[in-house]
Amino acid sequence: MTDTPPLLKVQDLRVxxxxxxxxxxxxxxxxxxxxxxxxxxLVGESGCGKSTLxxxxxxxNPVTSGHAELKGRVITGLTRAASRPxxxxxxxxxxxxxxxxxxxxxxxxxxxxxLLLHQKAARxxxxxxxxxxxxxxxxxxxxxARYPHEFSGGQRQRISIARALAVEPSxxxxxxxxxxLDVSIQAQILDLLRSxxxxxxxxxxxxxxxxxxxxxxxxxxxxxxxxQIVELRDTESLFESPAxxxxxxxxASIPRVSRSEHRHVTLAGEVPSPARPPSGCRFHPxxxxxxxxxxxxxxxxxPVAGGSSRCFLNQ
Amino acid sequence: MTDLLRIRELSVxxxxxxxxxxxVDNISFDVxxxxxxxLVGESGCGKSVTxxxxLGLHEKPAGRVAxxxxxxxxxxxxxxxxxxxxVRGNRVSMIFQDPLTSLNPYLRVEEQLGEVLDLHMGLxxxxxxxxxxxILGQVGIPGEERLRAYPHQLSGGMRQRxxxxxxxxxxxxxxxxxxxxxxLDVTIQAQILELLRSxxxxxxxxxxxxxxxxxxxxxxxxxxxVMYAGRIVEQARTAELLESPLHPYTEALLRSTPRVDVPGGxxxxxxxxxxxxxxxxxxxxxxxxxxxxxxxxxxxxxxPALVSAGGERLRRCIVPVAEMGNARP
Numbered sequence: 001m002t003d004t005p006p007l008l009k010v011q012d013l014r015v016x017x018x019x020x021x022x023x024x025x026x027x028x029x030x031x032x033x034x035x036x037x038x039x040x041x042l043v044g045e046s047g048c049g050k051s052t053l054x055x056x057x058x059x060x061n062p063v064t065s066g067h068a069e070l071k072g073r074v075i076t077g078l079t080r081a082a083s084r085p086x087x088x089x090x091x092x093x094x095x096x097x098x099x100x101x102x103x104x105x106x107x108x109x110x111x112x113x114x115l116l117l118h119q120k121a122a123r124x125x126x127x128x129x130x131x132x133x134x135x136x137x138x139x140x141x142x143x144x145a146r147y148p149h150e151f152s153g154g155q156r157q158r159i160s161i162a163r164a165l166a167v168e169p170s171x172x173x174x175x176x177x178x179x180x181l182d183v184s185i186q187a188q189i190l191d192l193l194r195s196x197x198x199x200x201x202x203x204x205x206x207x208x209x210x211x212x213x214x215x216x217x218x219x220x221x222x223x224x225x226x227x228q229i230v231e232l233r234d235t236e237s238l239f240e241s242p243a244x245x246x247x248x249x250x251x252a253s254i255p256r257v258s259r260s261e262h263r264h265v266t267l268a269g270e271v272p273s274p275a276r277p278p279s280g281c282r283f284h285p286x287x288x289x290x291x292x293x294x295x296x297x298x299x300x301x302x303p304v305a306g307g308s309s310r311c312f313l314n315q
Numbered sequence: 316m317t318d319l320l321r322i323r324e325l326s327v328x329x330x331x332x333x334x335x336x337x338x339v340d341n342i343s344f345d346v347x348x349x350x351x352x353x354l355v356g357e358s359g360c361g362k363s364v365t366x367x368x369x370l371g372l373h374e375k376p377a378g379r380v381a382x383x384x385x386x387x388x389x390x391x392x393x394x395x396x397x398x399x400x401x402v403r404g405n406r407v408s409m410i411f412q413d414p415l416t417s418l419n420p421y422l423r424v425e426e427q428l429g430e431v432l433d434l435h436m437g438l439x440x441x442x443x444x445x446x447x448x449x450i451l452g453q454v455g456i457p458g459e460e461r462l463r464a465y466p467h468q469l470s471g472g473m474r475q476r477x478x479x480x481x482x483x484x485x486x487x488x489x490x491x492x493x494x495x496x497x498x499l500d501v502t503i504q505a506q507i508l509e510l511l512r513s514x515x516x517x518x519x520x521x522x523x524x525x526x527x528x529x530x531x532x533x534x535x536x537x538x539x540x541v542m543y544a545g546r547i548v549e550q551a552r553t554a555e556l557l558e559s560p561l562h563p564y565t566e567a568l569l570r571s572t573p574r575v576d577v578p579g580g581x582x583x584x585x586x587x588x589x590x591x592x593x594x595x596x597x598x599x600x601x602x603x604x605x606x607x608x609x610x611x612x613x614x615x616x617x618x619p620a621l622v623s624a625g626g627e628r629l630r631r632c633i634v635p636v637a638e639m640g641n642a643r644p
Contacts, residue, residue: 045500046471152589153358182357182527187571187585209500212573216580236578253505254575255530257557267502270470 005072006033007203008057008171013066013076015049015056022275026052028227029066031301036170037197039204041218041235043211043250045271048224050207054173057205058090059083070171088118091164095176097156101148107134107159108144114166133162138192154185158192165196175207190217211254215239220307223247226282227274229301230310237306244309246283281311289313318385319488319521320346320369325382325392327364327373336593338364340545341382346489349519353536353553355526357568359590361545362525366491368392369523370409371399386489404435408482412494414474418466424451424477425462428484435485446484454480454510472503479510486518493525508534529572533557538627541565544591544602547621550629559640561630563609566639584608601632609634 015027027049034040042050055061056076057068063076075086094100101110111130115121121129131141137158148156157177164172174193178186194217196202206218214221214235221238223231223246231244242248249267269286272278278285284294293312301308302315327339339361346352354362367373368380371391384391386406391399403409411417419427428447432438438446444462451461454476466474475495482490492511496504512535515522524536532539532553539556541549541564549562560566567586574581588606597618601607604614613633621631630636 045502154589182590183568184357184571184586185589187573187583188587190573190583191585210573211501212575212580214580215575215577216573216583239575239578250501251575253502255504255508255528255534256576257529257533257569257572257574258576267505270472270503271500 007036007038007071008032008034008205009069010053010057011066011068013053013056013068014064015052015061016064019275024273024275025227025277026274027056028274028277030224030227030229032222032229032232034171034203034205036203037201038220039197039206039218041206041208041214041221042224043208043214043221044224045209045250047271047274049227049274050224051175053224054092054175054205054207057173058087058092088167089170090173091167091169091171092173092175093157093160093164093177095179097153097160097180098148100160101156101163103148106145106147107151110148110159111144111163111166114163118167120167129166133166136165136196137162138188152185153181154188157181157189161189161192161196165200169202171203171205173205173207176209177206178213179208179210186213193217211239211251223250226272226277228282228310230283231307232301233304233307233309237304241305243304243307243314244283244311245287245289245313247309249286317348318345319348319350319387320523321383321385322365322369323383323385325365325368325380325384327361327368327381328379330379338378338545338593339368342542342545342547344540344547344550346521346523348488348521349515350538351515351522351524351536353524353526353532353539354542355529355532355539355568356542357527357590359593360542362542363493365542366409366493366523366525369491370403370407371396372409404431404487405485406487407489407491408485408487409491409493410475410478410482410495412497414471414478414498415466417478418474420466422465423462424464424466424469427477428462428481431481431484447480450480450483451477453483453514455506456480470503471499472506475499475503475507476510479507479514483514483518487520489521489523491523491525494527495524496531497526497528504531511535529557529569541568545593546602546631547629548603548631550621550627552627555628561624561628561636561639562603562632563607563634563639564603567606567608609638 010030010032013027013030017024017026030053044050052061056063067074068076070086070089108130111133112126115126115129130144134141134144139158178189208214218235221233221235222229225246231247242251253267267286280295280297281299284290299310299312301310304314323343325339325342328335328337356362369384380392429443432443432446456476496507536553539551539553540547543564549565560569570584571586573583586606591602601614601619604610619631619633621629624630624636
């Protein structure tokens with residue numbers, strides 16, 4: 001898999017927002033590669049820039065500098081018309097399936113729209129294609145004449161996924177897709193995403209705050225902190241031996257069902273504002289391992305087993 | 316030890332024009348002084364409705380409450396709104412999932428806390444101010460400048476701390492916490508759980524902790540009550556419940572939760588199907604039976620009773636205890 005060129009390549013991407021007198025550096029120099037058939041999880045706390053990054057990739061946020069390429073062609077900073085051919089390739093699935101489906105359209109209408117718009121089906125065979133899509137996400141095609149309010153949260157999320165799959169994308173951006181669901185339903189959706197990936201060879205950029213979900217679904221993980229990636233690792237390397245002190249603290253603060261490993265370390269303080277990132281290493285004010293160099297110089301991403309980490313201790 | 320909260324045969328029904336729904340069906344449990352009891356289950360299982368009944372916070376006349384809720388010697392079901400007002404805030408207080416909607420966006424922290432002290436304890440001026448600073452210090456927000464802040468100027472974690480401070484002002488015996496950490500990031504969640512643990516220790520305060528997250532349960536609860544379709548399906552001490560669940564629903568919940576501490580996130584076993592629509596009348600079968608991997612023919616004939624499984628453990632299932640935990644379905 002390592003020899004194939006990346007499906008998605010993000011280079012030194014920055015998304016800055018100017019507000020009264022300050023600049024919010026929401027995404028501040030992110031580099032990423034995502035291969036075909038791979039799931040990369042993007043994790044971090046509220047405001048770390050993970051959703052802003054995903055929105056920038058589909059053109060919903062303006063890019064300040066840097067760029068992203070899909071299959072070798074630049075997809076950021078384009079006009080609406082110029083980006084149309086790529087928009088099909090990249091589909092977003094959101095957290096709230098209640099808000100992302102049109103309540104006035106039947107499921108058949110909701111799914112037919114992208115099929116016709118992107119010429120993935122002709123008028124006469126669109127109904128057959130709708131049924132096929134519903135079957136693919138585990139819903140009974142007989143239900144296609146119903147409206148969104150007649151479905152449960154989990155079923156609606158299946159419909160959102162079917163709509164994203166309708167245009168045969170190569171990459172799904174999943175933004176907290178299971179956060180609004182109960183655990184028993186979450187497990188169903190995670191299994192569906194896995195089997196769809198196996199069948200269609202799709203890639204996922206999977207944004208979530210739930211590290212249990214990450215360990216289950218992701219091949220690699222990027223941990224973000226104040227607009228930057230601080231650790232980028234193979235999933236099992238990250239969970240078995242987190243390299244960055246922030247990742248270590250994040251993992252330590254997750255409540256566990258197994259009582260034997262009771263958590264004691266809690267990270268004091270709160271995430272700094274991306275409008276005023278701390279000098280040097282952005283994590284140094286909260287880091288229990290910080291030393292004199294940390295506030296003075298900004299660390300790079302240094303290679304560690306199975307990936308890289310932005311900490312002088314890994315240099 | 317005498318119970319602080321004693322709930323007996325509590326049922327809550329809601330009627331709309333089309334149908335009547337029994338959201339909580341004949342539940343009984345106790346909370347002792349200084350104890351943290353978890354009320355666990357998925358959306359619509361009745362856990363929040365139960366907690367709102369304790370404070371009489373249902374929108375009347377929609378929610379009809381039957382049964383008994385005793386706080387110490389006082390009966391709360393059927394109490395007048397005047398009597399309930401004396402209980403709320405003084406003896407029992409509540410914190411919610413979303414601190415932003417629990418705080419008044421137009422009032423400074425000082426005014427929100429001051430109102431509680433004035434109404435419930437008749438405290439004003441410098442005495443009230445001293446009390447506010449003391450309580451804010453206890454919840455980890457030191458310094459006078461926070462008193463002048465508006466809710467929007469505080470982070471999510473800070474806002475929940477302000478809500479906790481407000482709930483503690485009158486030294487309640489019971490704190491009802493309804494998903495208080497669900498909207499917070501994990502590092503902030505860890506801080507709030509730590510805070511609640513230490514407050515409970517210092518004040519010997521009881522907490523009824525409502526959550527869907529079994530990880531959070533293991534961090535803070537002494538005992539757990541698992542609800543499904545408006546009824547209690549299992550009750551046990553936390554460690555027992557998490558190590559050897561005796562109801563297939565508890566077992567299935569544990570097995571469908573992705574694990575951070577197991578390679579590959581553990582193997583997930585989704586629970587098939589959907590939670591049932593809540594029935595109006597008595598059930599003719601086990602409520603979990605249609606989704607239960609251990610279901611057998613008898614499960615369709617009559618609802619099992621909630622019976623003792625040794626000591627304080629209760630379960631509502633006819634599958635023999637010896638079969639649970641081995642030969643995973």
